[in-house]
Structures are given as structure tokens and as C-alpha cells.
Amino acid sequence: MFHTASVLLLLACGPLSVMSLTCLRCPNVNSISACNSNVACAADEHCYTEKRFSGTLSDYYSMGCVKSLYCPSTDTDVVIGKKDTLREDVEVDEKLKREALCFKCCSTDNCNLYLCDDVDPTEKPEAFTNGTELEIRLVGGYTKYEGNVEVFHNATWGGICDDYWSELHAQIVCSMLGFQKSNALAIKNNSFLDTSYTPFWLDDVKCPSNATILWHCTHRAWGSNDCNRGEKAGVKCYPAFPPKDDFIFLLDTQLQEFLKVDISSQTYDVIPTDMKYNPKTFDYDRGQNKIFFFDDLYKQILSIYSDGSGLSIIKQLDFNSDVSGIAVDPLNDIVFYSDNGLVVIAAINVDGSNHRYVISSSLNSPRSVALLPESQKIFWTEWGVLPKIESADYDGTGRTVLATTNLKWPNSLTIDYSESRLYFVDGGMGTIESMDLEGSFRRVILHDPVAHLFSLDVFSEYIYFTALEKSGPYKVRKDGSGLSPIGPQDFNHMSQIKFYKYGTGYRGNTEMQQRSLSTTFVRLDGISSSAMGSVGVYANGQWRDVCVNNWNDPEAQVFCSMLGFNRESHSGVSIPFTSRLTPLYIGDCLGSERHVAGCPSSEVSNWHLLNCTEKATLICFSQKQTDFQIDKFLIFFNTSTKDFIRMDLNTNSYTRKFFTPENITSVVYDPFNQRIYYNVVDKIATTSVIKSTDLITSGNSSNISNIFSESDINSLAIDTNSHTIFYTDVKKKLIGALLTSGSGSRVVLTGINQPRYITVDKLDTTIFWTEWGPVPKIEKANYDGTNRRSLVTTGLRYPNGIAVDPKAKLVYFCDAGTHSIEVMNTDGSNRRVLFTDLSSSLDGLTITSKYIYYSDKNKRHVLRLNRDGTNHTSAGPPDFPQVIGLHAYDIILN
CATH class of the missing domain: 3.10.250.10 (SRCR-like domain)
Incomplete structure (x- = not known):
């Protein structure tokens, strides 16, 4: 069995005792409070407590007497941390050097009860020791750059009292969090209104002017303070571009959160997502600065940027899919994944095209996937009757078995590209192992038979890994030494880990872009x-x-x-x-x-x-x-903020035109007079009216139609050649029309069950509309209502948005019930599904010469994909939870 840990002792010569002490003495107990045995020490001994890691990754304590020579120089010097801080000028008992996480001495009877994990009751100032890596976070702020400061101590987060709190403290904290040091602001008096009842860990924190980290400062004893809830210390920081170089991405599958841990400060951020997904496995593409992940709730492969923006759905998988591993090739823009439900290893391009099965035979339970992009090889682990590790070329040929013995549940594997070696963990055997890429020279690095080791990644001399029963990530050297935790151990279910080192990557791979x-x-x-x-x-x-x-x-x-x-x-x-x-x-x-x-x-x-x-x-x-030179844009009404949005489609930036609160249900645009036409529905009075306003200036809004009684207009469409507006009325069960001047109002068709969205073909002078009801359908007719015919009557549930390309003779539509976007010819032939998102509630849809844009009631973005259904992504920032009347103007198409 391998028992490994960092060497953590800071040694100095301590004074010899001149009288015998009585100390608590217990070897290898799980808790200090469990020790109730005493021992009389020799004259040259102190009391001590030592905290270590066991082979099960848990802590245990040894207490008793130790030669004063081996003690730190003061009673308050706690030796704790994750760095090698051995003094080379003092010989040390090898037994004491092994596995220590905390080693502390004291010189009064039974004083070792308070050492290592318990708060020292003395009131004199303490200094952080050089080996301490203090973990801090901000809470209660409006952004992640501000908030009250909390430190992680004794397995609990706690605050700092604002006595002596200054701009120097703020600069230190902001720098430790990876933000800019300059212009950092110190905030006092609980200005962020944190109402939590976390303890105050620190008070009277005093730092020298040259301090760069909090452990350069002194403070009262841990937990000793005279503070009230209104004295919490906070900071306001500046975002740093680029952020700290080295970080770790983590996945907590119980909290369903992605986290980014800064290696140097060991602080972390939760990465926000557009909606609550259930991520199961992920990989990170440093070239695009994107996280690719599998959502087990809706069975999708998705991607987001590392700040949580830019949601893209790469592939909607079969509902029986159960993806266990995912890997991204940034050189060839391919995503590989192992599907334990369908029992395949598959690949798809990052834009969602060319989905294919790579390995579909002689598999039992495929798990983790790793890639060698330069030689286009894939490696994977497999559970089952005969657990194994295999490799193959990207096309599935050249399949080779690398390992079959001494395996039970081989979980994660990764490749160290600098030394061309595979590293893997086995949750059943409790091992971390390595071998070369041909399966030779295999060796065990760490063995813990009771730990369910789950995920790992490597960089330089360290292996970073997670274990399912532990509440945080760990690291260990490749030679098996230096086992230590990373960051606060307060997570729920750490399933996967990915390490990123700035300035490293595959040959030819673009370095991470912090802001694109x-x-x-x-x-x-x-x-x-x-x-x-x-x-x-x-x-x-x-x-x-x-x-x-x-x-x-x-x-x-x-x-x-x-x-x-x-x-x-x-x-x-x-x-x-x-x-x-x-x-x-x-x-x-x-x-x-x-x-x-x-x-x-x-x-x-x-x-x-x-x-x-x-x-x-x-x-x-x-x-x-x-002066108005816009060639293509989106126009829609954002009901959450009650304003018209015009989004430029070259940059996805937008203008807002604030509007009086009205129940607007549809929007169209006429480029000839640069006016927006929209309808307003009064649900209480059951009336509708069609209005017009200028695209640019405020005011200048007027009715162009009479008020329709007993009416519920759902959708508008405009023919800018004939200046005619068509509309669907759900309550009257009809399609009507009128000119943009307001004249010529007429009924085009009646007897339509639940007409929804409508669009026009200006070249063919026909209208197309979607319809709900007992038999959902898509129909078309001439402008005068003649030649009405059904194009689709099967495979529909709640067809909504519809758009037509008159030149290409194509009709695009979305369905909230089937969660799909489809296309067909204008005569209803050659119908095919372009895109499916089982998490969606598809509503509006519009097209330009290159793209499909649509709205989803379950997303905060306007969303976009190519006209062939590939390259799904968001358009603009996540500012639009309630999009109404999505309408595109494209000078090429219109």
C-alpha cells in the first residue's frame, strides 16, 4: 500500500524544558477530542500534535511528547500547507518527516488538545506560517469581483472583522483571487449585507506594507474576536485580463455546477450556465476557451465559454444515451465521446456536423476517452466482465488492447504529452497507474483499496485527481509522494477534473483567448x-x-x-x-x-x-x-424589460428602445419607411390592435387598424412589395390582411382552428401558417385565400415559428412539442429535421441568407444555427428571457 503526502515540517531549534510536562498521548486517532490518555514527558520534551493523511485519504492524529529540538521555534507556529518547506540545515527524524500535514508543539500541561484543528485559546497575535496556503472567497456581491471576504479554516468558511481593514488588505485579497491589485477598494460595515451566520475567523489583521499574501500578516487567534454582524470586511476588485495562468476545472455532479479553481490562490468561481443542466462529464478546449459537456437530463452534448456564456448545442443524442466520457481534439475540431447506453464510441465535429460511430462492436461498458491529436489516436477505458484499456485510430482501425490485468473499474485516463505516457485511475482497485502509449512499462503510483478514485489529469510533476467519497480534489506527484488536497474541501460530489496550464498545449494549438x-x-x-x-x-x-x-x-x-x-x-x-x-x-x-x-x-x-x-x-x-446604413439585423420585443431590441447581426450588439408596457405579441419591419409594425392584445377586454412606430426615434406611435373586438392576434407577416400586413387571429379563427397605411382591411381565410405564426412568399404571393389543435398542421394559400392546401399534417405537436426563403423555395419551421427545427420545399416535399433540442420550448423563428435565428422560452439567449442545422450557438449576450416577435431583416434576402 502506498501512503503518500507532502513533506510539510518547518523546523527550528526550540528551547529545552527544565521541568517535566504532562501531555495528552494517543497514537493514530481520528479526532483530537477522542484522546483522553496522559503521559509524563522527559525534561527535554514538549507536547505535540501531528496531523497526517492515511491511505484512505482521510486525516488522523498522533499526540504525545517529542524532543524539543524537533519543534517549531514558537508555540504558535503551525506547520500546515501544501508546499515543500523543509529546512535542510537540521537533521529530522524520518518518522516525523513522513506524511505530516500539521505538526505543532506547546509547552504547558495538556496543551496539545488545542493544536492543529482546534482554535488556540490564547489572545496574542498569530502569524500565518510560510507553509499555509489560505483559501479565500467573496460572498454577497453583485458580481464575482466584489463581496465580503471569507477564509476557509477548520473545515468551515468564516469572515474577517473590519478592524484595521484598509486598501492594502483589499489589494492583497484581490491579487490572491486573481484580480487586479491596483484600485482595489476596501469595504467595511458589512456593506454587502451578508446575513449568514458564519463565524468570524480573523480579527485585527495587520499587514506590512510589502505584503502580497495574507499569510504575511498577523492577527488575533483563530476565532477570537469582538466583532458583530455589521463589521464584516469586504473588497471590490477589478477583473484581471488575463486571469491567473494556471487553473483547474471541476465538475460537482450533485450541485450540477462547473467550478474553476485558481492554482496559486486555491480560490474558485462557479461558472454560470444558461439554465440548470445535469452535466455528467466534460472536457476543456483551451484554444476556444470552451467547456464541452454531456447533459444527462436532456441527453445533449453542449459547449459554453469558461465564463458561462455562448451556449451551443453540439448534438441531441438518443434518449437511451448514457455518455461516460468526452474528449475534444482542438487541432481537428472533433468531439469524441463514449456512450455506455448505446455501447459505442462516437465522434462529431465541433460545429455539429458529421456525427459517426467510431467503435460499435466488441464493447461492453466504455467509460473515459483520451485523445492523441497529432497522430489521431483515441484511447478509452472499459468496464465489464473483462475490464480493459484500448486504443484505435480515429476511423476505428488499428484497434489495440493495452491492458487487461489487475483492472476492475478503470475510470478516467489522460495523456501526458510531454512524456508520451497514459495515466489512469481504477475505482475498484484503488490505484493510480501509468504506462506508455503501447501499454508497456506499467507501474502503480498510488494504492488506496478503500478509495473510489474517479477522475484525473496531469501536468508537470503532479497528478490531479478526485475520489467520489471526498469533498474536494487532490494532487500527488508522479513518483507517489506529496499527496495533498487542493482548495477548500467543501464540495459535494467531485466527479471530474481538468487542469489547465497557461502557455502549454498541443503543437499547433491556439493558446486560450481570454476575451474574443x-x-x-x-x-x-x-x-x-x-x-x-x-x-x-x-x-x-x-x-x-x-x-x-x-x-x-x-x-x-x-x-x-x-x-x-x-x-x-x-x-x-x-x-x-x-x-x-x-x-x-x-x-x-x-x-x-x-x-x-x-x-x-x-x-x-x-x-x-x-x-x-x-x-x-x-x-x-x-x-x-x-445616415442609417444597417444591412441586416434582428428586431424583437423583450417583454421582461418592455423595450424593442434591434440587434446588429454583424456584431450581435444591440440598441434598446424603451416602450410603454403593452402586451405585444408580434413584430415586423418595413425597410422602405423604416417603421416597426406590431400588435397589442388586451386579454381582459379581448381586443387587438395593430400599431406602428419609428425604428429609431421614440414616440411617433400610432394605430394603423381599428380596434378588433373579441380578438386575439398572435402573429404578423409583411409583404414589403405590396405594403400588406397579414395576421392570424386565434380567437376569431381567421387570417386577415390590411395595408400598412391602415386601409384595405379584409378577411383572407376563416375556419382555422388555432392559427399561430404566419409568413409570406413575396415572389409567389402566397402565405404559410402553422396551426395547433386536434390535428396540428402547416398550410399555405394564395394572398386572396384561394388554393388553400395542407403541406404537413403528421409528426407535429405544437408548430410555432415559420419562415420562407422565396428564392430557394424553402420553408423553415419549429415545433415546441417535437423540440425540432425542420425544413421542406414550399410544396411540402423533401421534409427533414435540421436540429433537435429536448430541453427547448421553441417559439419564434426567422431566417437570413445564412442563418436560422430562433427564440426558446427556456433560454435567455436569441439562438442561431446555420441553414443546414450545424454550428448551433447563441447570438448576443444572455439578456433576453422573453423574446416576442422575432423578425430578421437581411438586405440580401429581403
Whole structure:
């Protein structure tokens, strides 16, 4: 059996006792409080307590007498941590060197009761020891960059009292968390209103001016304080770009959360997701800065950026699928996965195309997957009657068995590319092992027969791993020494771990991008129009108002260009800040940049947060329609904020036009007069009316139709050639039409059970609509209602959004019941499914010349995919939980 741990003793010569002490003496107990035996020590001995790891990854304690020579220099020097901090100038008893996590001495009778895990009752200041790696976090803030500071001690999170709390403390904390040190703010008096009853661990924390980490500071004894709930210390930090170099991704399958742990500070962030998934396994692609994972609830393979944004559904799998392992090849843009439900190993391109089975025979229970991208080889583990580890080429040929003996439940495996070796864990055998890529030179690194080792990753000299019965990750050296925990051990069910080291990767692989153009957006909050107002930037998963400092016409020109306007724009007046959003500094733009990220002072390392009292505004044109140069955009109504959104489809940035609260159910746009047409339904009065407003300016809204009584208009469609609006009325069970001027109102068709969405073919002068009811269907008819015919009557449940490409003669539609997006010819032939998402509640759908855009009531994004169904992704930031009337304008298509 391998018992391994870091060597953790800090040694110095201690004073010899001149009288005999009585000490608690117990070897190898699970708890200090369980010790009730005493022993008389020799004159040259102190009392001690030593904390160690056992072979089961749990802690145990030894207590008694020890030669004073081997004690730390002071009674309060606790030797604890995860670094090699041995003094080489003192000989040490080898027995004491082995496996110690904490070693502490004291010099009064039975004083070792309070050592290692228990709070020392003395009141004199303590100093963090050099071996301590203090784990900290922020709680209660509006963003992850702010909050009350808590430290992890004695297996519990606790606060810091704000006595002596200063900007120096804030700088130290922010730096430890991986954020910028400069301009860090110290927050006192529980300003983040944390109402939790966590203990105060630290009080009177005093740091020297050159301190860079909290263990350079002194404090009162752990838990000793005179603080009340209103004295919690907090900080407000700046995001650092790039963040700390080295981190670990973790998956807690019980909490259904992804976490990112910073290696240097051992602090962590929870990665937010668009909705509550049930992730089971994942991999990380450092080139795209994306997490690819399998959701066991809806049986999907998805991806998100490491800040939680940019949700993409790669593949909807069979409902019997049970994916146990997933691996991403960033060189060839392929995702491989093992499916224990279908008993296959499969692959799919990262854009969702070319799904295929690689291994589908002679498999029993495939588990973990690892890849060798340069030689295009796949490795996997397998449970079953004959557990084994195998390899094959990407096409399934060249299949080779690497190991079949001394295996029971081989779980995770990974490849050390620097030394061309496989590392794997076996939950049944309790081993971490390695072998070369041909299966030779196999050796055991760690053996713990009672631990269910589950996942691992490697970097440099360390193996990082999880065990199902432990509440946090561990690491051990490749030679089996140095076993130690990583970060706070307060997680529930750590199933998988992935290590990332900045500056490393596969040969030819792009290094991680901390902030890409595809996940950085700008927004304009309209004041008197949607072309004039205050501005914000969405980056790294956060919205930030822009500070007026150094905000000039060139900066405004870049923003206006990203919003779809021309560059003849200028900066507006400043507005006092009224929100809690931390301001962002943008500057030194030339005005010709295509994206704000191209401005010199907007480089990744120079985004500055300032103490700013006013935010920037801009004016994108002088209200002349000739200044409006937008070639393609989305228009829709966001019912959660009651405003019209116009999203530029070149940048996915958007403007907001605030509106009076009305129950709007559909939106269309006429480019000839640049007006939005929409309908308003009064559910109480059971009336509907069609209105119009200018796309840019506020106000100027008017009714174009009479108020329809006993009406419930659901959807509008517009023919911009004949200036005709068609609409479906669910209550009247009809399709009607009128001109955009409001004249010529007429009924086109009656006797439609539950008409939903409608669209028009301007070239063929036909209408298409979806219909619910006992027999859901999709139908079409001429503009005058003649030649009505059903195109689809089977395989439908709740057909909703529908769009037509008149030139390609294609009809696209979505169904909330089948969770699918489909396409067919305009005559109803050649129907086929393009995309399926079992987690969806599909609603609106529209198309451009290249893409399908749709809304999903279960998502906070507008979503997009190629017209062939591949490359699913989100469009813009996650700001839109309730999208109504999704309508696309594309100058090529329209």
C-alpha cells in the first residue's frame, strides 16, 4: 500500500524544558477530542500534535511528547500547507518527516488538545506560517469581483472583522483571487449585507506594507474576536485580463455546477450556465476557451465559454444515451465521446456536423476517452466482465488492447504529452497507474483499496485527481509522494477534473483567448431615440457601463459602427451613475476600428475600472434616415424589460428602445419607411390592435387598424412589395390582411382552428401558417385565400415559428412539442429535421441568407444555427428571457 503526502515540517531549534510536562498521548486517532490518555514527558520534551493523511485519504492524529529540538521555534507556529518547506540545515527524524500535514508543539500541561484543528485559546497575535496556503472567497456581491471576504479554516468558511481593514488588505485579497491589485477598494460595515451566520475567523489583521499574501500578516487567534454582524470586511476588485495562468476545472455532479479553481490562490468561481443542466462529464478546449459537456437530463452534448456564456448545442443524442466520457481534439475540431447506453464510441465535429460511430462492436461498458491529436489516436477505458484499456485510430482501425490485468473499474485516463505516457485511475482497485502509449512499462503510483478514485489529469510533476467519497480534489506527484488536497474541501460530489496550464498545449494549438470578439458586445440604452443614449460593454460574462473619462468622438464612432450605424457620430453628454455596475474605461480609439476590442486602451491587459461618477453617452446620427446604413439585423420585443431590441447581426450588439408596457405579441419591419409594425392584445377586454412606430426615434406611435373586438392576434407577416400586413387571429379563427397605411382591411381565410405564426412568399404571393389543435398542421394559400392546401399534417405537436426563403423555395419551421427545427420545399416535399433540442420550448423563428435565428422560452439567449442545422450557438449576450416577435431583416434576402 502506498501512503503518500507532502513533506510539510518547518523546523527550528526550540528551547529545552527544565521541568517535566504532562501531555495528552494517543497514537493514530481520528479526532483530537477522542484522546483522553496522559503521559509524563522527559525534561527535554514538549507536547505535540501531528496531523497526517492515511491511505484512505482521510486525516488522523498522533499526540504525545517529542524532543524539543524537533519543534517549531514558537508555540504558535503551525506547520500546515501544501508546499515543500523543509529546512535542510537540521537533521529530522524520518518518522516525523513522513506524511505530516500539521505538526505543532506547546509547552504547558495538556496543551496539545488545542493544536492543529482546534482554535488556540490564547489572545496574542498569530502569524500565518510560510507553509499555509489560505483559501479565500467573496460572498454577497453583485458580481464575482466584489463581496465580503471569507477564509476557509477548520473545515468551515468564516469572515474577517473590519478592524484595521484598509486598501492594502483589499489589494492583497484581490491579487490572491486573481484580480487586479491596483484600485482595489476596501469595504467595511458589512456593506454587502451578508446575513449568514458564519463565524468570524480573523480579527485585527495587520499587514506590512510589502505584503502580497495574507499569510504575511498577523492577527488575533483563530476565532477570537469582538466583532458583530455589521463589521464584516469586504473588497471590490477589478477583473484581471488575463486571469491567473494556471487553473483547474471541476465538475460537482450533485450541485450540477462547473467550478474553476485558481492554482496559486486555491480560490474558485462557479461558472454560470444558461439554465440548470445535469452535466455528467466534460472536457476543456483551451484554444476556444470552451467547456464541452454531456447533459444527462436532456441527453445533449453542449459547449459554453469558461465564463458561462455562448451556449451551443453540439448534438441531441438518443434518449437511451448514457455518455461516460468526452474528449475534444482542438487541432481537428472533433468531439469524441463514449456512450455506455448505446455501447459505442462516437465522434462529431465541433460545429455539429458529421456525427459517426467510431467503435460499435466488441464493447461492453466504455467509460473515459483520451485523445492523441497529432497522430489521431483515441484511447478509452472499459468496464465489464473483462475490464480493459484500448486504443484505435480515429476511423476505428488499428484497434489495440493495452491492458487487461489487475483492472476492475478503470475510470478516467489522460495523456501526458510531454512524456508520451497514459495515466489512469481504477475505482475498484484503488490505484493510480501509468504506462506508455503501447501499454508497456506499467507501474502503480498510488494504492488506496478503500478509495473510489474517479477522475484525473496531469501536468508537470503532479497528478490531479478526485475520489467520489471526498469533498474536494487532490494532487500527488508522479513518483507517489506529496499527496495533498487542493482548495477548500467543501464540495459535494467531485466527479471530474481538468487542469489547465497557461502557455502549454498541443503543437499547433491556439493558446486560450481570454476575451474574443464573439463574446464581447456593446449596448445602447436609448434616451429620446435608439440612436442616442448611454452605452455599455459586455465582456468576460459581465456588463459594464463606460466611464466618461477619455470618452471622445473616435470612441463613439467605433461603438456606433458596432451597432450598425455609420461612423459620422459623436460623443454625447455625460450622465451620473445610478446603477451598481462598475464602470469600464475605453480609450485611445482611432475611430476606424471594426470592434471596440481593437482600441489600444481596450487591449486585454489594459481594461481599467475606475472610480468614476459619470457614464458615457453617444449620438449615432443626426436623425436623418440617410445616415442609417444597417444591412441586416434582428428586431424583437423583450417583454421582461418592455423595450424593442434591434440587434446588429454583424456584431450581435444591440440598441434598446424603451416602450410603454403593452402586451405585444408580434413584430415586423418595413425597410422602405423604416417603421416597426406590431400588435397589442388586451386579454381582459379581448381586443387587438395593430400599431406602428419609428425604428429609431421614440414616440411617433400610432394605430394603423381599428380596434378588433373579441380578438386575439398572435402573429404578423409583411409583404414589403405590396405594403400588406397579414395576421392570424386565434380567437376569431381567421387570417386577415390590411395595408400598412391602415386601409384595405379584409378577411383572407376563416375556419382555422388555432392559427399561430404566419409568413409570406413575396415572389409567389402566397402565405404559410402553422396551426395547433386536434390535428396540428402547416398550410399555405394564395394572398386572396384561394388554393388553400395542407403541406404537413403528421409528426407535429405544437408548430410555432415559420419562415420562407422565396428564392430557394424553402420553408423553415419549429415545433415546441417535437423540440425540432425542420425544413421542406414550399410544396411540402423533401421534409427533414435540421436540429433537435429536448430541453427547448421553441417559439419564434426567422431566417437570413445564412442563418436560422430562433427564440426558446427556456433560454435567455436569441439562438442561431446555420441553414443546414450545424454550428448551433447563441447570438448576443444572455439578456433576453422573453423574446416576442422575432423578425430578421437581411438586405440580401429581403
